[in-house]
Structures are given as C-alpha cells and as structure tokens.
Amino acid sequence: MPVLLEAFKITKQFPGTLALDQVQLDLYPGEIHAVMGENGAGKSKLMKILSAVTTADSGEIRFEGNAIAPASPHEALAFGIATVYQELSLIPTLTVAENVYPGRLPTNALGMVKYGELFQNAAQVLEKLNVSVSPRVPVEILSIANQQLGEITKALSSNCTVLILDEPTSALTDRESDTLLAFLRRLAESGIGILYISHKLKEVFAIASRITVLRDGKYVGTRNKADVTPDEIIKMMVGRELGNMYPPKGEKTEHPLLEVRNFRLPTSEAHNTFTLYRGEVLGFAGLIGVGRTEPARAIFGAGLKVQGEILLHGVLIKIGSPKDAIEHGIGYLPEDRKAAGLFLEMSLKWNIEAAVVDAVSMHGYVSLAKERALADHHINQLNVITSSIEQEVRRLSGGNQQKALVAKWLAIKPKILIVDEPTRGIDVGAKKEIHFLLRSLADNGVGVIIISSELLEVIGMSDRILVIHNGAIVAEYDAQTVTEKQIIRSASGQKVSE
Amino acid sequence: MEETSLLSTVPAKHKPASSIHFLVRLLWVREFALILMIVFIGLALHLLTGHFLTTPNLNAIALGFATSAIIVLGMTAALVSGGFDLSVGSVFAVGGVTVAVALRAKLPIPIAILYGLGIGLLAGLVNGLLITKVRINPFITTLGMLGIARGASLAITVGTPIGIHAEDFLVYGQGKFLEIPNLILIALFVILIGNILMRRSVAFRQIYYIGGNEEAARLSGINADQVKTGFYVLAGTLAALAGVLLVSRFTVADPGTGNGEKLRIIAACIIGGCSLSRGKEPLLAVYLASSSLDLLITA
Numbered sequence: 080m081p082v083l084l085e086a087f088k089i090t091k092q093f094p095g096t097l098a099l100d101q102v103q104l105d106l107y108p109g110e111i112h113a114v115m116g117e118n119g120a121g122k123s124k125l126m127k128i129l130s131a132v133t134t135a136d137s138g139e140i141r142f143e144g145n146a147i148a149p150a151s152p153h154e155a156l157a158f159g160i161a162t163v164y165q166e167l168s169l170i171p172t173l174t175v176a177e178n179v180y181p182g183r184l185p186t187n188a189l190g191m192v193k194y195g196e197l198f199q200n201a202a203q204v205l206e207k208l209n210v211s212v213s214p215r216v217p218v219e220i221l222s223i224a225n226q227q228l229g230e231i232t233k234a235l236s237s238n239c240t241v242l243i244l245d246e247p248t249s250a251l252t253d254r255e256s257d258t259l260l261a262f263l264r265r266l267a268e269s270g271i272g273i274l275y276i277s278h279k280l281k282e283v284f285a286i287a288s289r290i291t292v293l294r295d296g297k298y299v300g301t302r303n304k305a306d307v308t309p310d311e312i313i314k315m316m317v318g319r320e321l322g323n324m325y326p327p328k329g330e331k332t333e334h335p336l337l338e339v340r341n342f343r344l345p346t347s348e349a350h351n352t353f354t355l356y357r358g359e360v361l362g363f364a365g366l367i368g369v370g371r372t373e374p375a376r377a378i379f380g381a382g383l384k385v386q387g388e389i390l391l392h393g394v395l396i397k398i399g400s401p402k403d404a405i406e407h408g409i410g411y412l413p414e415d416r417k418a419a420g421l422f423l424e425m426s427l428k429w430n431i432e433a434a435v436v437d438a439v440s441m442h443g444y445v446s447l448a449k450e451r452a453l454a455d456h457h458i459n460q461l462n463v464i465t466s467s468i469e470q471e472v473r474r475l476s477g478g479n480q481q482k483a484l485v486a487k488w489l490a491i492k493p494k495i496l497i498v499d500e501p502t503r504g505i506d507v508g509a510k511k512e513i514h515f516l517l518r519s520l521a522d523n524g525v526g527v528i529i530i531s532s533e534l535l536e537v538i539g540m541s542d543r544i545l546v547i548h549n550g551a552i553v554a555e556y557d558a559q560t561v562t563e564k565q566i567i568r569s570a571s572g573q574k575v576s577e
Numbered sequence: 578m579e580e581t582s583l584l585s586t587v588p589a590k591h592k593p594a595s596s597i598h599f600l601v602r603l604l605w606v607r608e609f610a611l612i613l614m615i616v617f618i619g620l621a622l623h624l625l626t627g628h629f630l631t632t633p634n635l636n637a638i639a640l641g642f643a644t645s646a647i648i649v650l651g652m653t654a655a656l657v658s659g660g661f662d663l664s665v666g667s668v669f670a671v672g673g674v675t676v677a678v679a680l681r682a683k684l685p686i687p688i689a690i691l692y693g694l695g696i697g698l699l700a701g702l703v704n705g706l707l708i709t710k711v712r713i714n715p716f717i718t719t720l721g722m723l724g725i726a727r728g729a730s731l732a733i734t735v736g737t738p739i740g741i742h743a744e745d746f747l748v749y750g751q752g753k754f755l756e757i758p759n760l761i762l763i764a765l766f767v768i769l770i771g772n773i774l775m776r777r778s779v780a781f782r783q784i785y786y787i788g789g790n791e792e793a794a795r796l797s798g799i800n801a802d803q804v805k806t807g808f809y810v811l812a813g814t815l816a817a818l819a820g821v822l823l824v825s826r827f828t829v830a831d832p833g834t835g836n837g838e839k840l841r842i843i844a845a846c847i848i849g850g851c852s853l854s855r856g857k858e859p860l861l862a863v864y865l866a867s868s869s870l871d872l873l874i875t876a
C-alpha cells in the first residue's frame with residue numbers, strides 16, 4: 080500500500096532550542112498511528128508543521144509520494160489534511176450545522192444562508208459518521224464529548240484523507256473516550272489515515288496499529304503495537320526506567336480530620352455524610368458532570384451554596400468563601416489549571432505566594448526577602464524546572480506549571496488538600512513526582528482528597544474510594560481490593576452485586 | 578511564545594555582548610523609549626516654535642501634567658484589575674464644581690474639600706458596586722457614570738463656570754514651596770506613593786492577581802469584589818482630588834472640564850503598557866507616556 084503522508088527529516092529551530100531535529104513519520108491509509116512523547120518532546124510542533132500552522136526550517140512533507148508545501152492550514156486542508164486541536168474551536172452559540180460548515184454555508188442569490196439545505200447536508204454527514212447529534216442544536220448545550228465529535232465531523236466534512244488529532248480525550252471520561260475510540264476505528268476502516276497524539280498509554284494501545292515516540296525534539300523510533308509493551312514505550316519516552324507510578328499506601332489512622340454531615344447539593348436529593356481521616360488519601364470517583372467535583376468545591380466555599388455541616392477536628396466550622404477555607408488550612412487545586420488555577424502571565428514567584436501574600440508581607444507591604452525565600456523553598460521541594468523564580472508561568476512546561484500550582488497550595492501549609500485532576504495533561508515523569516508528593520503529605524498528617532477521571536490514578540493513589548453518582552455517594556471501597564469494573568458499575572448508577 | 582521574549586527583556590539581567598547590542602536592548606525597555614520620545618518631541622517643538630523649552634512654558638506643562646498624574650494612578654488600578662473607568666473625566670469636573678459651590682456657600686475650606694472628594698468617592702463606590710454586585714460591564718457602568726457626573730456638574734452650575742474668592746484655598750493650586758509650585762509637589766507625592774504602593778503593597782498585589790486571572794484569584798482567597806470596589810472608589814476619589822486642585826489653580830470651576838481627559842488617560846495607560854504587562858509595575862512608564870501625550874497636546 081502506498082504511503083499516504085510522510086514527514087521526512089523535519090527540523091525546526093526556535094531561538095535557543097532545536098524544537099524538532101530531523102524527525103520522521105509515515106502514515107498509511109486506514110491506519111491509526113499514535114505519536115507519543117513527554118511534554119516538550121515536539122509532538123504538537125510536528126503536528127503544527129503537518130497542518131501548516133508553522134513551517135519547517137528544513138525537511139519535506141510528502142503526500143501520496145509527492146513533496147508538498149502548504150502555506151496555511153487552509154491549503155493543508157485542500158490537500159486533505161485536517162487537524163483537530165486540543166482546544167475546541169467550535170462557536171458555542173451557533174448550531175452544530177453552522178459549526179460544521181464554517182465559511183462554506185450554502186447561500187442563495189441574495190447571499191442569505193439556505194438553512195434547510197444546511198441542516199440537510201449536516202444531517203447527512205452526521206448520519207454517515209454515525210454521530211447521534213442533532214444538527215439544529217447550539218453547540219453549547221452538547222457535552223464535551225459530543226462537542227469533540229462535532230469538531231471531528233467538521234474536519235471530516237471537508238472530505239479529508241488524513242485526520243490529525245491532538246489529545247482528543249483529555250477532557251473526556253473513560254466511557255466517553257471509549258465511544259470516541261470506537262468512532263475513530265470506524266473512520267480508519269473507511270480508509271482515512273489517523274495521526275493520534277496522546278499521553279495515555281492505555282488508549283494508544285487500545286487503538287493504534289503503530290506507535291512513534293519523540294523525545295526532546297528527536298525521533299526515537301516507531302514500533303508495531305504487537306511487538307512492544309507499554310513499559311518499553313515509557314522507557315522510549317523518558318529515556319529511562321520509571322518504576323512504579325504510584326507510591327505505597329499509607330498507614331491508617333483513626334483521627335477524624337474533616338467530617339462532612341448531611342451534605343446536600345441543590346441539584347440533588349441525596350444527603351451525604353463522610354469522614355476524612357488524618358494521613359489519609361480519599362479518592363472521589365465518578366463520571367464528569369454528575370457532581371464529582373461539586374462536593375469538593377462546596378467544601379472549599381467556591382461552589383454552590385449547600386446544606387450540611389462541616390467539622391474540622393471535631394469542631395463545627397463555617398466556610399462561606401475560599402478565603403475562609405484557606406484560613407482553616409484547606410487548599411483546593413482546581414481541575415482546569417489554566418482557567419482557574421494559574422496566573423499565566425505572572426512570575427512563578429507571584430503564583431506560588433498568591434494564597435499567602437499576607438504571610439510574605441509586613442505591615443501591608445510585600446517583603447522581597449520573604450517572597451524569594453518562599454518561592455525558592457517550594458521550587459526546590461517540588462523540583463520545578465525553571466530559569467528563575469521571575470519566569471512567567473506560561474513559559475513553563477505543563478508539568479512544571481502543575482507543580483507551581485501545587486506549590487501555591489503547599490505554601491498555605493494545608494491540613495486538608497483537595498486535588499481535582501492533579502495530573503491532567505502532564506508527562507509521566509511529573510505525574511509520578513506529584514503522586515509521591517501527595518502521598519508524602521498524607522504521611523505527614525495532611526488529609527488529601529483526590530478527584531480524577533483516570534480510574535487507575537484514583538485506585539493507585541487512594542486508601543479509600545467514594546463513588547459519586549448524581550451528587551450522591553453511592554459506594555465506598557477499600558482501594559486495596561477494588562477493581563475498575565466495580566467502580567465503573569457504581570459510578571454509572573448500577574446496583575453493585577458484591 | 579518564544580518569539581515575543583525580546584519585548585520583556587530587561588537589559589540589566591543580561592551581559593551585553595557589545596555596547597551597540599546593549600543600546601538595542603535598552604530601546605526595548607518601555608521607560609527608556611518613552612524618555613527618548615519625550616526628549617525628541619521637546620526638541621522638535623522647540624526648533625519649530627522657538628520658545629517651547631522655556632521655563633514658563635515648561636512650568637505650564639508640568640502644572641497641567643500634575644492633575645492628570647493624579648487621575649492616572651486610579652485609572653491604572655482599574656485597568657490592572659481588568660476593568661476600566663470612563664467616568665474619571667467627568668468626576669474630575671464634578672469634584673471641582675462641588676468644591677466651588679461649597680466654598681461659595683462659605684463652608685470652611687477643609688469641609689469644602691471633603692465635599693469635593695466625597696462626591697468622587699461616592700461616584701467610585703457606585704461604579705464599584707454596580708460592576709461587582711449587579712455585574713454590569715465596567716464599560717457600560719462607567720459610561721453611565723460619565724453621563725451622570727457630567728450632567729450633575731452642568732446642573733449644579735447651570736452650565737456656566739463658577740468663580741471662587743476663597744484666598745486661602747488657592748494655596749494648593751497656586752502656592753509655591755522653595756520656588757516649586759505646590760501642585761507639582763502634590764503630584765510628585767502622589768506619584769511616589771502610588772509607585773511604592775503598586776510595587777509592594779498587598780492591596781495592589783491583589784488587584785494584579787484579579788487582573789491576571791479573576792477566578793484563580795478568588796480561589797486563592799482574594800475577595801475580588803471587595804478589592805475591585807475599593808479601587809473604583811480610589812479612582813473616583815483621585816479624579817475628584819484632581820478636580821479640586823484644578824479649581825484651586827484657576828480659581829474657577831468649569832463644568833466642561835475634563836472632556837476628553839478620560840481618553841487621554843486611557844491612552845497614556847495603554848502606551849505605558851498597563852494592561853499589556855500585568856504584574857510588571859508599569860506606573861513609571863504610564864507617567865512617561867502621560868507626559869509625552871501632554872507635550873503633544875500642548876503643542
């Protein structure tokens with residue numbers, strides 16, 4: 080079979096770094112080819128060159144054997160190369176159909192949009208792809224998963240032969256991911272070549288036929304899935320053996336740290352009661368959008384007003400705002416680090432001290448010496464790779480950004496730390512470091528609540544797991560013995576047969 | 578991202594490879610570029626008019642700059658928080674008009690000044706509460722306040738300037754200390770305090786966090802609504818203070834004062850890099866930008 084798309088010795092230089100160094104890649108029709116690598120390995124850079132968002136300094140892109148040089152994403156699309164980026168680009172208030180045909184709306188002689196025809200065309204495309212979404216609804220009311228499908232439909236509506244996907248499941252639950260992966264398999268069977276960028280080994284092994292690994296902008300190798308194990312791929316990605324991703328579990332204590340009683344979300348009928356013990360890592364598992372995050376936000380005073388009582392060390396406390404929570408020693412690491420966690424344009428130093436500005440100041444003035452000491456301490460503790468504490472956070476890699484956010488919460492010297500998706504979108508090395516750090520906090524008496532859509536992470540990190548469905552705690556498991564299957568069954572509201 | 582790094586380069590941190598290299602770097606620093614611009618404009622105007630760089634003329638420019646400088650501090654805070662305040666120009670006028678009316682009513686000078694400042698404080702408070710509690714867009718809110726304050730000054734004065742005769746009041750705008758006009762001293766004082774506050778005070782630090790990422794600021798325990806309201810109050814009060822000083826300088830309160838002032842102030846803040854470099858303490862640059870605009874306008 081002829082090669083569909085080939086990248087040959089692609090090199091791209093940025094001031095100070097060689098982002099891509101003679102990287103190669105080939106894609107056959109009907110194949111799903113995964114591209115893996117840690118953050119900064121050059122995966123996204125390579126994709127941007129293939130979709131002509133940027134151009135390479137040297138090297139060649141070959142399409143069906145001929146060298147091509149598309150000057151813009153538009154030209155790449157004309158060759159049949161469509162790309163779906165990590166950030167969704169749909170316009171929320173417009174309908175699915177309008178989003179699928181942006182700039183290609185059918186119009187009549189007066190230049191008015193022919194909506195009948197538009198909806199009909201869109202319905203046909205959606206049906207052909209077996210996407211059960213109405214073309215007439217506005218995108219904003221769709222789930223993230225369906226928006227993702229809409230995004231892919233948009234890419235495919237241009238009759239592309241190559242589809243490039245950048246971390247398409249980063250915002251999806253396991254179940255939604257499965258639906259998407261099944262969809263991609265059907266697409267590949269129809270002859271489309273798919274380049275699939277992902278961090279997630281499990282997904283890649285479920286879907287790809289070949290895997291290419293990049294590291295530090297260099298091509299490490301391409302393997303057939305059948306000939307390689309996940310551990311070997313990790314070794315190719317990080318250049319060393321990583322060992323166990325999860326730290327050993329902690330010793331149980333019987334000291335209740337946080338007691339939550341008769342806790343009820345306004346969106347739910349259920350009254351929940353649970354206890355977090357000193358030195359414990361408590362996992363919250365559940366599907367996105369069914370109140371997995373809300374209880375945590377409510378405890379932190381950042382969410383909906385809720386009914387119920389919160390006791391800290393056996394004493395009833397009142398939390399009306401994040402400020403109250405922080406004063407009680409409760410920290411909350413939000414799931415979306417860019418939108419709700421970091422001050423991207425500010426320095427690392429300012430980000431770390433954001434929740435404790437009072438502690439680094441005297442008489443209402445920030446002490447330069449104290450803020451430097453605080454930042455230095457946490458950068459060393461967390462092994463944040465940065466040129467200086469003055470570095471703007473947006474210039475750090477994903478893993479280091481996440482560490483900066485963790486540092487902000489360590490700075491309050493928390494008694495309780497709630498972490499929501501603590502390792503989303505970061506590389507395996509940083510992920511492991513954050514896992515071990517959370518466990519060492521617990522070993523020092525902090526109560527940690529971990530919320531994650533990655534079931535393996537919840538099981539690997541927690542001592543106990545609460546499963547949440549529609550705002551109610553529906554099951555409690557010992558993390559030592561629970562299986563993924565049991566959690567999924569409870570999380571989707573099915574009765575559990577023990 | 579990497580491509581823009583030159584703009585934020587601070588030369589002091591880098592060892593220049595050569596002196597030319599160093600000069601190129603220096604040009605990227607906003608403050609330096611603005612000083613050059615001011616010198617250049619000044620020289621050009623002097624050559625064109627023949628009497629630009631003379632003491633009386635520069636004095637007049639400095640006095641004009643003094644009132645803007647006070648307003649700039651409040652506007653900078655509003656911009657840094659991610660909002661802005663269109664009403665400063667007309668609050669400036671209503672502050673002046675209020676103090677003039679109070680003086681005409683033979684109120685003691687300190688009380689009259691308090692009235693003037695109070696009206697600015699009130700305007701700022703209304704702005705702040707509407708923006709943070711009722712969640713009206715800052716543009717709409719302060720545009721409304723612009724109309725209200727302008728309307729109020731016109732109504733109070735019935736459209737004609739009010740002269741004042743309180744001799745003791747004029748010391749702020751016309752008096753001198755060691756041959757330096759008091760007005761300039763007051764402005765320098767405000768600039769100095771403002772600069773220190775912006776660099777180091779916890780309150781200003783909070784406004785940077787809010788401007789940087791309001792949601793993250795809230796989750797970091799900052800009471801964003803309270804802080805923002807506080808800074809709109811500051812902006813209003815400072816604008817009124819400038820209005821009071823202007824009346825003291827000219828002995829007359831004109832309800833039309835400050836038309837166009839707001840745009841000049843916003844332009845100064847933006848040229849000074851306010852909203853563009855959050856957390857980088859651009860106040861000096863803002864003042865330099867403000868003075869260069871003043872120069873151009875005077876010309």
